[in-house]
Amino acid sequence: MNGFSMRLATVADVPLICDHREKMMRDMGHREDEVAMAEMTSRFRPWVEEKLASGIYTHWFANTDDGADDGAAAGGAALWVRERHPGLLGPRNQHGYILNVYVEPAFRRHGLAQEIVQAILAHCRAIEMDTVELHASDQGRPIYAALGFAATNEMRLSI
8 A cells, every 4th residue: 555554443543433434424425413423423432442442343544654653544444243143154153344434535536445445355364254244335336346245135124
C-alpha cells in the first residue's frame, strides 16, 4: 500500500471506529435521524469495546504515511469472528463477518478499501477460516465482487 501503513486498532481507537461507522451509515443514506444515529453509537460503543478486548473483533486501519509517528486513519474495516452451527460451508463452527468498511472521501477511488479487505482476507486464510460474509453497500458491491465475494440468498424480516 503505497503511502499507507496498516495497523490494528486498540480499545483506545473506539471513538475513531464509531466515527467511521457513523460516516459509513450516512454514506449509505441513513441521514434522516441524528437521534437514532447517536443512539446506535451509544449501543455500539460498549459492544465494540467488549469484542475488541475479547479478540473476536479485530479492526484494521490504513494510516497515511505522512512522516508522523501515527499518520491519520484514511480508512478501516473489521473482522468479527462469529459462531455458527455445523453445516456444509466447512468444518469449522466459526465464520468471519467483515463490517465497518470505511474510507475517508479524500482517499477513495484508489483501491484502499480493497487493500484493507485483502489484509482481512489474508488474516482469515492464516487462521483457516472457512467462510467470510459481509453486507455490501451499492458502492462496495463491485469491490467485493472483484475479490471473489458472491451474492447469497439471505432474507430479512424486521419484527
